[in-house]
Amino acid sequence: MSSIGPPTGMRDWLPQDALLRQRLMETISSVYRLYGYLPIDTPAMEDLAVLLGKGGGENEKLLFKILKRGEKLAQAKDELADYGLRYDLTVPLARFVATHQGKIPKVFRRYHIGPVWRADRPQKGRFREFYQCDIDVVGGASSAYEVEIITATERVLNELGFRKYWFRISDRRLLPLLLTGYGVPQNKISSIAVLLDKLDKISSMELHAELNEILQKDSSPWRKLRLLIDRASTNVDHTVLLATVLEHYEKHFSEIDPVVKVEIDQIVSGLGRIIKSVRAINSNSRLIFHPILVRGMDYYTGPIYEAVVEGCSSAVLGGGRYDDLIGQLAGRKIPAVGCSIGFERILSLLQEREAGHAVGSVPRALLICDEQDAALLQQQAERLRNEGLCIETYLDHDDVGKQFKYAETAGITWAIKHFDAASSSLTVRYLPDRSDHLWYILQCESYRIILLYSA
Amino acid sequence: MSSIGPPTGMRDWLPQDALLRQRLMETISSVYRLYGYLPIDTPAMEDLAVLLGKGGGENEKLLFKILKRGEKLAQAKDELADYGLRYDLTVPLARFVATHQGKIPKVFRRYHIGPVWRADRPQKGRFREFYQCDIDVVGGASSAYEVEIITATERVLNELGFRKYWFRISDRRLLPLLLTGYGVPQNKISSIAVLLDKLDKISSMELHAELNEILQKDSSPWRKLRLLIDRASTNVDHTVLLATVLEHYEKHFSEIDPVVKVEIDQIVSGLGRIIKSVRAINSNSRLIFHPILVRGMDYYTGPIYEAVVEGCSSAVLGGGRYDDLIGQLAGRKIPAVGCSIGFERILSLLQEREAGHAVGSVPRALLICDEQDAALLQQQAERLRNEGLCIETYLDHDDVGKQFKYAETAGITWAIKHFDAASSSLTVRYLPDRSDHLWYILQCESYRIILLYSA
Numbered sequence: 001m002s003s004i005g006p007p008t009g010m011r012d013w014l015p016q017d018a019l020l021r022q023r024l025m026e027t028i029s030s031v032y033r034l035y036g037y038l039p040i041d042t043p044a045m046e047d048l049a050v051l052l053g054k055g056g057g058e059n060e061k062l063l064f065k066i067l068k069r070g071e072k073l074a075q076a077k078d079e080l081a082d083y084g085l086r087y088d089l090t091v092p093l094a095r096f097v098a099t100h101q102g103k104i105p106k107v108f109r110r111y112h113i114g115p116v117w118r119a120d121r122p123q124k125g126r127f128r129e130f131y132q133c134d135i136d137v138v139g140g141a142s143s144a145y146e147v148e149i150i151t152a153t154e155r156v157l158n159e160l161g162f163r164k165y166w167f168r169i170s171d172r173r174l175l176p177l178l179l180t181g182y183g184v185p186q187n188k189i190s191s192i193a194v195l196l197d198k199l200d201k202i203s204s205m206e207l208h209a210e211l212n213e214i215l216q217k218d219s220s221p222w223r224k225l226r227l228l229i230d231r232a233s234t235n236v237d238h239t240v241l242l243a244t245v246l247e248h249y250e251k252h253f254s255e256i257d258p259v260v261k262v263e264i265d266q267i268v269s270g271l272g273r274i275i276k277s278v279r280a281i282n283s284n285s286r287l288i289f290h291p292i293l294v295r296g297m298d299y300y301t302g303p304i305y306e307a308v309v310e311g312c313s314s315a316v317l318g319g320g321r322y323d324d325l326i327g328q329l330a331g332r333k334i335p336a337v338g339c340s341i342g343f344e345r346i347l348s349l350l351q352e353r354e355a356g357h358a359v360g361s362v363p364r365a366l367l368i369c370d371e372q373d374a375a376l377l378q379q380q381a382e383r384l385r386n387e388g389l390c391i392e393t394y395l396d397h398d399d400v401g402k403q404f405k406y407a408e409t410a411g412i413t414w415a416i417k418h419f420d421a422a423s424s425s426l427t428v429r430y431l432p433d434r435s436d437h438l439w440y441i442l443q444c445e446s447y448r449i450i451l452l453y454s455a
Numbered sequence: 456m457s458s459i460g461p462p463t464g465m466r467d468w469l470p471q472d473a474l475l476r477q478r479l480m481e482t483i484s485s486v487y488r489l490y491g492y493l494p495i496d497t498p499a500m501e502d503l504a505v506l507l508g509k510g511g512g513e514n515e516k517l518l519f520k521i522l523k524r525g526e527k528l529a530q531a532k533d534e535l536a537d538y539g540l541r542y543d544l545t546v547p548l549a550r551f552v553a554t555h556q557g558k559i560p561k562v563f564r565r566y567h568i569g570p571v572w573r574a575d576r577p578q579k580g581r582f583r584e585f586y587q588c589d590i591d592v593v594g595g596a597s598s599a600y601e602v603e604i605i606t607a608t609e610r611v612l613n614e615l616g617f618r619k620y621w622f623r624i625s626d627r628r629l630l631p632l633l634l635t636g637y638g639v640p641q642n643k644i645s646s647i648a649v650l651l652d653k654l655d656k657i658s659s660m661e662l663h664a665e666l667n668e669i670l671q672k673d674s675s676p677w678r679k680l681r682l683l684i685d686r687a688s689t690n691v692d693h694t695v696l697l698a699t700v701l702e703h704y705e706k707h708f709s710e711i712d713p714v715v716k717v718e719i720d721q722i723v724s725g726l727g728r729i730i731k732s733v734r735a736i737n738s739n740s741r742l743i744f745h746p747i748l749v750r751g752m753d754y755y756t757g758p759i760y761e762a763v764v765e766g767c768s769s770a771v772l773g774g775g776r777y778d779d780l781i782g783q784l785a786g787r788k789i790p791a792v793g794c795s796i797g798f799e800r801i802l803s804l805l806q807e808r809e810a811g812h813a814v815g816s817v818p819r820a821l822l823i824c825d826e827q828d829a830a831l832l833q834q835q836a837e838r839l840r841n842e843g844l845c846i847e848t849y850l851d852h853d854d855v856g857k858q859f860k861y862a863e864t865a866g867i868t869w870a871i872k873h874f875d876a877a878s879s880s881l882t883v884r885y886l887p888d889r890s891d892h893l894w895y896i897l898q899c900e901s902y903r904i905i906l907l908y909s910a
Contacts, residue, residue: 018496144850
């Protein structure tokens with residue numbers, strides 16, 4: 001039984017990781033709260049009917065279903081399950097909104113961080129139980145909500161210490177219109193969109209080969225598109241780029257339907273207004289227009305966006321407006337706009353960044369059991385805790401070397417070798433290899449500290 | 456579809472409750488961290504074999520099982536499920552310890568707060584998805600760990616503002632020994648234990664009736680027990696009570712086996728030492744010896760304890776030493792002592808206490824949309840957020856009365872009617888019925904505040 005572990009594709013969280021996860025949740029929460037967003041939660045399970053919706057289809061395969069129980073199982077014919085574990089936080093949100101109509105405000109700003117389950121084939125970085133983090137405004141039709149969500153989300157990235165990122169924006173409707181204008185046949189548009197979605201991950205040779213195959217060597221749309229892709233490289237000023245796109249399609253769209261042209265014009269100016277507003281609020285914004293942006297989900301109805309962090313080939317977060325989805329269960333149209341933060345991806349970036357540091361752990365000290373008995377040691381520890389110090393006590397009578405060893409393996413930075421209540425002095429041994437030197441010095445203001453550096 | 460809701464016996468968490476839950480988790484976590492305890496987490500599911508252990512039995516009925524998928528379901532004969540949802544946090548802890556042997560320190564202090572699932576019949580206050588909160592020391596054999604757990608847990612109760620509580624302690628082995636000494640036949644002991652476990656919930660008439668039935672009107676053991684029960688009333692000094700019990704059994708145990716007597720003596724002195732140590736650490740401790748204490752779980756092997764809060768008929772938390780359970784999956788004996796905080800019960804006590812107050816909600820202000828356009832409003836809001844204020848903006852052009860109304864229904868305390876960046880002044884309307892007056896005044900130090908009290 002010694003190789004016993006968690007279920008396939010699922011993870012235990014040891015303290016270091018559990019703490020880091022908690023810190024990430026707290027950072028995200030505190031930023032969105034600043035914007036008036038509040039947390040909600042829903043059960044891990046939902047009725048199968050809610051989860052499968054009308055179609056079922058793709059999602060059904062991903063579902064962990066809950067076996068019926070007792071009588072109901074005995075009588076069950078085809079369907080052996082009654083509930084399923086949620087596979088995202090969007091379906092539960094739609095159900096939540098339908099359930100609590102009247103109790104939630106007209107414009108409902110909420111965030112939801114929690115685990116979801118998918119019976120996917122586990123792969124590196126892909127789990128069967130993982131955290132999602134969704135922020136949405138339900139009931140807000142104005143594009144001012146996009147501005148708010150983007151501003152708040154950029155603040156999250158900054159709080160997390162990401163400086164080298166780009167926040168790309170486009171509109172779900174734009175790329176198909178542009179491709180049409182370039183002369184791409186309607187039946188090729190979705191293949192090209194899929195290809196462009198992979199742009200960050202494939203080489204330019206692969207891109208060419210695939211484009212050639214899709215467009216059957218008709219290079220004219222490709223040349224026009226090429227200009228757009230080149231301009232959409234991440235370090236171009238957004239105003240230049242916007243102007244380029246406008247100018248670009250002025251030049252190339254002479255033959256297309258004026259109605260389509262008006263539509264493109266409206267979409268591009270709408271995006272321009274969002275970018276301008278965001279930059280007026282936050283002059284450090286790294287929001288850029290990215291006309292070839294494709295977000296996988298087909299439920300988006302308007303602006304879409306994503307953030308890419310330097311050194312990471314896929315987006316760390318993404319979102320957009322989806323006005324047709326949330327109201328489906330409530331039976332009326334409810335506009336909505338949101339953002340899904342790639343919680344697990346960001347967590348693994350933080351883990352890499354902090355590898356070797358004890359940053360994720362709570363700074364704490366070990367009170368060494370020297371000659372005192374346990375009862376006295378515990379009284380001393382409590383006095384230090386009353387000062388706000390996290391103090392662990394070593395309660396067995398092992399020799400001091402063994403106790404230091406324990407502190408090191410348990411990730412404890414400071415070992416208190418002697419506590420003199422009369423003179424308020426602590427004789428402290430600092431265990432190297434840890435980087436949170438300063439914490440205890442700062443926290444121990446009420447004590448005179450005698451430092452013993454270990455060899 | 457408008458009556459759609461969460462699955463039977465499960466709950467949605469609206470913001471107010473989600474925030475309160477989060478606050479409770481944070482309070483509990485911060486106290487245990489002070490004592491060197493760290494968080495862990497485990498998946499919602501475990502292998503069925505892990506959950507059912509050797510016996511299965513009672514637990515099997517409570518289990519939500521996960522239906523096998525694809526091929527495996529098609530080929531399944533008897534057992535249609537492979538995983539189950541965890542029904543407590545103790546079995547996952549045992550599995551966690553078996554999985555991560557060598558990675559966790561010899562003395563492993565951990566806390567774990569998370570949902571568990573039980574396919575119970577839902578009742579008032581009993582849910583099919585609910586939170587548990589467990590604190591345990593794995594690998595600590597000394598009774599100094601009981602002292603630590605009790606001290607830390609009393610600190611939690613204090614932090615939560617519970618002043619009128621009793622923390623009762625006994626030893627799992629004591630009551631059967633005492634009952635034997637009083638002459639209760641061996642086959643009646645467990646019935647009497649079950650009865651004593653209900654003592655807080657039944658009337659003294661019911662108690663008498665049931666005792667009479669069990670003891671078949673042999674009133675001699677009952678009279679002796681009576682004295683113990685009377686003395687075990689909650690407001691007796693523990694030293695008096697300890698002495699009474701010692702004296703009491705000296706008097707009544709003349710006929711019993713001297714070995715048993717030594718055993719009782721050791722147990723009672725052990726408890727005496729724990730109580731003395733706890734009181735030496737914390738002079739406000741409300742730990743009392745409660746010789747008739749019975750905790751349901753039969754896996755306890757030594758000291759057991761629980762806390763009862765005035766006005767609440769069942770214990771709000773309980774725990775004890777259980778040296779035989781954790782090592783079962785690891786294949787070796789591992790001593791363990793812990794405490795399970797009745798998370799949901801405490802949450803509902805906090806909800807009652809705070810009903811009508813907006814304490815659970817995040818203090819935030821609504822920036823009213825007056826004449827400015829949304830873009831300007833959002834710039835102003837961001838300046839206030841940069842000062843650490845939680846600011847929600849009203850982004851539709853509704854009339855001001857409607858905006859105040861929204862603030863009230865959304866639980867927002869302050870409405871900012873006018874923000875003058877030049878003079879750093881805020882004209883603020885206070886929405887009554889809320890009790891967190893001071894927050895904004897304190898937070899807004901950098902602004903001159905002009906208060907408009909609403910009619």
